[in-house]
Structures are given as C-alpha cells and as structure tokens.
Amino acid sequence: MRWWGWGADRDAAPLPPAAEAMLRAEIGWTPRTTPPVALQDVALPQLALDPAVRSELVAIVGAGHVCDDRLTRVAHAVGRSLIDLLRVRAGDGSTAPDAVVFPADHDEVAGVLAACARGGVAVVPFGGGTSVVGGVETVHEGFAGAITLDLARLDRVVDVDGRSLLATLGAGLTGPQAEAALAARGLTLGHFPQSFEFATIGGFVATRSAGQASTGYGRIDALVRGLRMAAPAGDLAVAPVPASAAGPALRELLVGSEGTLGVITQATLRVHRAPAATRTEAWAFPSFAAGCEAFRALAQAGAAGTIMRLSDEDESRMALGLDGDRWGPAYLRLRGQRTPCLAIVAHEGTARGVRLRSLRTLRTLRRAGAVYLGTGAGGTWRDGRFAAPYLRDALLDRGVLVETLETATTWTGLAALHAAVRAALHEALCSQGTPPLVACHVSHLYPTGASLYFTALARQAPGRELEQWRAAKAAASDAIAAHGATITHHHAVGRDHAPWLHHETGDLGLDALRALKATLDPTGIMNPGKLLFARPAA
C-alpha cells in the first residue's frame, strides 16, 4: 500500500470530470493541488528502541524480520483515516515505530511480547493497517521504545472443518487470501468490509468489524467461535463451541480488544457454503423514510437480503451526479421520483433460494413505492464497492476534505439520529466557512435497528485541516452520544473514539475493562493510548 494513501499506484483512480462539477456545485470547491510531501521529507522520531531489547527481538524473529528502514517505518506510522492521511501527507511521521517486527507464528509473538514487557517497550499489533480510528499509531512517551508487530507472516490456514463449517485461520491472512483458501473448498467467510483487500483476519476480529454483506452473513463477532491470543501475562484460548452458558463470555472480551490486551494470533470462524448464485438489484425509493420502513419490515420478517444498502437523498443526489447514467435518471423522473433514494438489495445462495428471496423482497419494496432499477446498476455498484478509498486519495490531492463515520441505533431512534448527526456536521463545518455535503446510508440491518454511515465532503481549510475535521468529528460524536447510539458500529474505538466510550460503558464499566487489561497486560505495553485510555488528540 502507498504510504500516503490507499492501495497500489496501479489502482489509483483519478477524479472524474463529473466529480469536479459536483464538488463545485455542492461545496463551492475550486481546483487546488495538495500533493503529499516526498518520502524523505516525512519527519520521523529519533530511534529510541533499547538496544538490548532490539537484540532480543532479532534473536526471536531473525534479523531480516526486524525492520527500521524509512519506508517501513512510515508505512506503519498511521492508519487510513482522514486525520492519519492529512498528517502523513504533510510530513508528520511522529507516530512511526522504532522498528517493525514480523513474527512467524504464535510462539514468536509470545516471545516478542515477553521481551517488550521486560524492556518496557510499547507494542502495536498491525494487520492491514487500514484502521480509520487511529488504531495503529505508536506511542513513545513513557516507554523504552515502541514497535509495531506486523502479523503478515501469520498467514496459515490452520484447519478447515467443512462438516462443522468452521475455519481456523491465521491472524495475518488478508481478506482475499482467506477467501481464496476457503473458495478452494467451496466455502466463504462472507466478510467484506471496504478495507477487504488489505485488512486481515486478526484485524477483523480485533476491531469487531462488519462487512458489506454482514446483514446476510453476520458481523465478525457473530462468526468468531474460537480464538487464540498471546498476551504479556500468557496465552488465552477459547474453544470453538457453538454456544455456552459457562459464565461471562471471555470470547467477547477478546473480540474487539483492538490489540490492547494481547495479540490475536488465530481465529476459528464460522464459514458458509459459497453461494452458487448472486443477484444484486438496484432500487429507488421515493424518500429515505419510506426506504427505512421497507428495510425494517424486511429485517423483522427475516427476509432481508445478503447486502442491504439505502442512501439518503443527499447521498443519492451525489451518486446520480457522479455517475448518473448508471441509475437511469430519466426513468426515475418519469416514475415521479424527483429526489430518489437509491438502494442496493443483493441476494446470495442457491439459485432457487435467490429467486425465492428476491420475489419475497420485491413485494415489500414495491409496496413502499420503490422503483426497480435492474441488476445492471446493482452489478456496477458491486464491481466498484471497494473503490471509495482510492477516490479519496484523488480528493485529498485536490484540496477536498472527505471522511466517513458511522453509528447504529434502534429503528425507533434512526430518523432522529440521522437528522442530528447531519445537523452536527453541517453546523460544525459551515461555522468554519466550509459548508459540507453530508451523505448517509443505512448499510446493516438487524431486527431491532440499523447502522448509519455518513460521508462528509468539504473544501479543506488550508493550514488547519486537522482542526477543521476534529471539530466536525467531535460535534458528530457528541450528537451520537446524546442520542444513546453507539459511537461505532464497525470502525472500532482506537484513539479517535476513546473519549466517547464511557457513554456506552459508564465509568464503572470502563474501570472493569481496565482491571481486565491490567491482568492480561500488567505493564501496559499493549497498544497504549487506544480504546480504554482516552488521551488528548495528537
């Protein structure tokens, strides 16, 4: 992955002409060029790793697997949030590790943690590095150095039990690697977050992630049955039983622990038979409210598709502006939809099952006034569903601020939450003289509620881009907390959401989780500054 953006250079997406027109109209953008600095101009912290610890690390993993060259350090300095990219593109590499260590297996991970615990060295576990919540930056203050533990070499398919539909996978396997191994056995994990191409099994589990098809296949926490963790205090293992009444669920403490308790080295996950058929339909609702009601009806009847996505009016206008022909705007006008809300409804399974489920949703969608736009537009959406982060690089190159955030609440609370977060983002960015376009979609359905995923676009405020977004993010987070919604439905907590976590756990709940951490990580070396410990933003 390029150190200052997403993916490889060959996949870079230029800003399409339609996007420029839309940006001018929507956010008053005028063309600027805001390229990243050169690699050699990124300011890195002085190497501070205790040489004795470094020698120990070399003894454990081999000299070739302890790297402190400039590119490796910069590439592990930040995740892939807007703040991360703005910082590194501006030459701020202050959160880079002293070294990146590449262990080969669980035992080497355990050895590295023991050495670091003895030496007081901070450890940041690292999968694909795609965190958008500041989950992988290192913290040096108070430690005798800080390393990043890149788990790429833990890429074994440990076991696939097709009879029980369970796969035990190494933490370092990327989404495509895991899917390829499973596909060879006619199986799929069905976990496709937007970071799918780079993110890893360990990262999925450590961040409690959800993917685009999680309405059908289930969030990662619904798929994890067993796991193995190396913590500074020792090893933990959870056996992959289908269900248990044996007390508090230890598994649910390790899932979502974001590297702050220890390192997840492998996970046993429920897998699914690979679908024989896939049908991705595009629809347009007369309003966001009508679409939400139809989606609620489907979710509560157990009739939702594998992928369910509903854009609000502004996101739909943006999609039509960017790539209007795909959606058939003339046809939509003909059908009386002047402010359509675009939706994707995908079904996966056996050919017969897909046909039946498509018919079942069709009735509900039609009754809600939705217009069917065909599988062509649906397929185009599916083909481009991992593209947004590439486009972001092009926007950052042209002076556009773009970031996403997400939450979830009950069906009853959804409309008010949608309005409140939109208002918070608008107000925070308008008051800075950079009126935004705020787009939103519902992307994960549950019988009791759904998630909301917001995208904000605005002109960058030159020289104060970080403060500009932090103010907007804080306003949105306050609105989320005030509405009793979750501060994150699938991006995790990391550094960025930590100040809001207590709204969900309460102070006592946070204390309880910290006590747990103190047991597993007594010297506090594991991913400091994230999740359970709020600290002022860098």
Place this chain on the structure above:
Amino acid sequence: MRWWGWGADRDAAPLPPAAEAMLRAEIGWTPRTTPPVALQDVALPQLALDPAVRSELVAIVGAGHVCDDRLTRVAHAVGRSLIDLLRVRAGDGSTAPDAVVFPADHDEVAGVLAACARGGVAVVPFGGGTSVVGGVETVHEGFAGAITLDLARLDRVVDVDGRSLLATLGAGLTGPQAEAALAARGLTLGHFPQSFEFATIGGFVATRSAGQASTGYGRIDALVRGLRMAAPAGDLAVAPVPASAAGPALRELLVGSEGTLGVITQATLRVHRAPAATRTEAWAFPSFAAGCEAFRALAQAGAAGTIMRLSDEDESRMALGLDGDRWGPAYLRLRGQRTPCLAIVAHEGTARGVRLRSLRTLRTLRRAGAVYLGTGAGGTWRDGRFAAPYLRDALLDRGVLVETLETATTWTGLAALHAAVRAALHEALCSQGTPPLVACHVSHLYPTGASLYFTALARQAPGRELEQWRAAKAAASDAIAAHGATITHHHAVGRDHAPWLHHETGDLGLDALRALKATLDPTGIMNPGKLLFARPAA
C-alpha cells in the same frame, strides 16, 4: 413452589404404572418409599445476620420485606438440582439464608447491596430459584451473615417498543408473566426453558440460558440488547443498540454473571411477533446418527424448525416404554424401525411461512429415512413439555436417582462426545452397583454444532445418594472437558460446574474475570462460592 420439590401440590404427577415397569426392567428398581422430612425437621443454620445490617435492610425495603420465617428460609435454601433436593428432602437446610429480602426496585437493590457491602454480609440474588447447578445456595463462612435477595417484586414491564421489537422487562417477571404482557401486544420473547413456569427474566439473563425454542428464537444471550445492573461498586447500564464495534462487549460480561458481579435489575430484550401458526411434528429416524445428519443439514441450510429435538436410541426406548401408544409403535415396526430415534420438529410463524418451512424440512427428513408420526404425537409432546420436573418428585419419592446434564460441541465432535459422556455415566454408576439408564437428546441446533442433553436414571444408593451422583457427575464433566466441549450449554456454572470452568477459560482467563469481579464487587459479597470460585462441594 413446594420447598422440597417442583411446582405446587395441585400439579403433582404420580408415577404412572408404565414407568414402574420400565424402571424395573431398565435399572432393576424395586419399589421403595423415600419421602421428604417434615418442614420442621429441616435443620437450619443459627441466624447470624448482624442486627445493625438487618435494621438497615428493614429501613430500605420495609419490615414486611425482610423475612426469616422457617418456610421462607427453607424455600430459599437450595435450587432444584438432584443434589439440592436430596439434601433438603433429607433435612439439610445448612445453605439457607439468614433472611430473605424482597426489594421493590433498582434503587432498593442498590441500597441493600451497599448495606451488605459495608456490613460484610453475603448476598445471593434469587429469581425463580430453579438453578440446577447450586446457583442460589448461601455461603455463611467468612461473612457477617448471608441474605437472599428475592427479586419477585421487580416485576414491571418497563417499556415495549413494538417498532424496534424491544421490550424492557423487570428482572423479577416470571416466564409466564413476561409472555402474558407481551402477548397483549402481539409479541413473544420465545424463551421457554423447562423452568419457564417459575424462572425469571433476570435469571434467564444471569445464567445465559437457552429454551426449548431457542433454535428458532435464539438463546437469551442473542436476545439481550440492553441491561441494568446494581453492583456493590455502583450501577452499570448497557444501552440497547442493535450492534456495536465499541471494544470488548461489556454486555457479554454481565450476561452469564450468575449474581457474582451484581444484580441484573432489568433487561431490554429482542422480542418477536407472536406466531399466528404453530405446527409440531413428530418423526422417527432409523438411528441417532441419521437424525443428527439430517438436523445438521437443516441447521446449515438455515432451514431448521423453531424447536428441533432428537432423542437417541435409549431415550426413545424410554419414551416408547412410558407412553408407547402416543408414538404408534406398531406403525414404526411396520416401517422397519426396530430402534427408532424419536424427534420433534416444530415450526412457528405465519400460516404460510409454517407451511413452506414444514415442506422444506420434510424433504430433508424423508431423505434421511425418517418416518412421519404426525402432529398428534407432536402436540402431546408440546403439551407435556414442562412436566419432567414434576415427574422427578415422584421418582425421588420412590428411591430413584434422576438427574440431567448438558453440553454442546461441534457437529464433527458430537458423536464422540455422546459416546464418551454415556460411557462415563454408565461406568460411574455401574461401578457403584446401580446400573443406569442414560438417555440423551439433541435439543439446540447451530450451523457449527449442537447441544446434547443427558438424563440419567438409577436406583438410589441408600445413605450415600449424594456421593453416588457426585461421582457420576464428575465422571461426565471430566469426559466433557476432555472432549473440548462446554461444561454447560444452558444450565450455567454455579457451584457445581465451577471446578471445570478453567478448562474453558484457562487459568489466565479466569484471573481476568476475577479481576473484573474485584472491580464490581470489591468485598466479594456477591453470590460467593459460585462461578469464578471453585470450592469443595458441600
């Protein structure tokens, strides 16, 4: 509930003549009469509650809600396991509390906990008192008294949100009370453990229970979204968001905490629309293995019924022996089934949905060689599905040892686990001269595995009944642990399973959970001797 058995006298079930014949044939039983002692002959511990604390409790809940009369103390002395009933029937009331306190609401619970924490008084939260793992007995040693906190008065329906299918229910509501309140709104929780008539919402959540229809409606841990807990260190609340990526799941620590962390005072649960139609079918498989394979196919295709229950050969023989006509034994012989394995497959939902799902299962069941026995036999099973504990009282009155235990594992591990637990129970009881009948059924299906529920029947060994069963239980538990299965799929840990819990959590995992407890319950007054703290059996 009668202090020495199950339910009210009016519902008592005498031992049917067919049962006597079966017991003679299967376990060499000869009629004996083994009645319980009289209430006044139950030996109770000397009242030891610190009078200052008692005065505080009276000030909080009112004098009428602090009870220490003989009947109330005895009725709260034990749960409803075999060991519990053998002890109390023999006059051992040593685990009775000094007083039973009936708080009215969350704040009174919090006040009671504060008073007890200050005074060093042990507290046992108590719902329906139906624990079969020693979950509600009091421990006096090391405390300035021990009280039971009976939550029966926390019986408010706090809120029902039909739009989001969420109900917030007081912890003290019994199963029937909760269902009645929901039925009035066209809803159901769908949680029907065998203890349904007496067990409570708080007990369901605190013990992470599963019910007979959990294959369809989901275990209680899949239904809990939010909850409120009063702990000695303060209050905890989890908001009912549909899903979250905000770190380790605090909710999953409180669910299954069995009163050892604090008192669950209310829970927000996912509810379902009440089914318009119900169809309960009886089937017979040519073998347990064939039935398991068919059940696996259905669970993995997402086509399982709401209730799925498959008896092994011995349990089926017992059912046919007890109530043969119901199942049509002549018809079974005619269809070539000499050792049939009886199954229940129930569908609930809309009339059309039930019809379609029944057709879908039918194909799979027929292909596995199953013979359809009609909805008459199915309906009879449904009518009697809460009856077993009543029958147990009649068996205990006649010198029969009867107890159940349960576990769960992957589909791949199921057959070996079934054989191992059967062998362990047989060997342990045969070696004591009391050869058992060991019956088993599969009762909860998951895509990755299923639960096994064992019933053991044997002649009581006069004068050493407790040792007799403890040896058998230990042998079965060792076999479960050796197979990597869970020590409990739906009965919880309590006192009885605590010595085996470390097989699931590891020692470090147990330490982590104990650190959590130390934060929420710093003086260790909450339900001592259960869950996280193994102690020698009483």
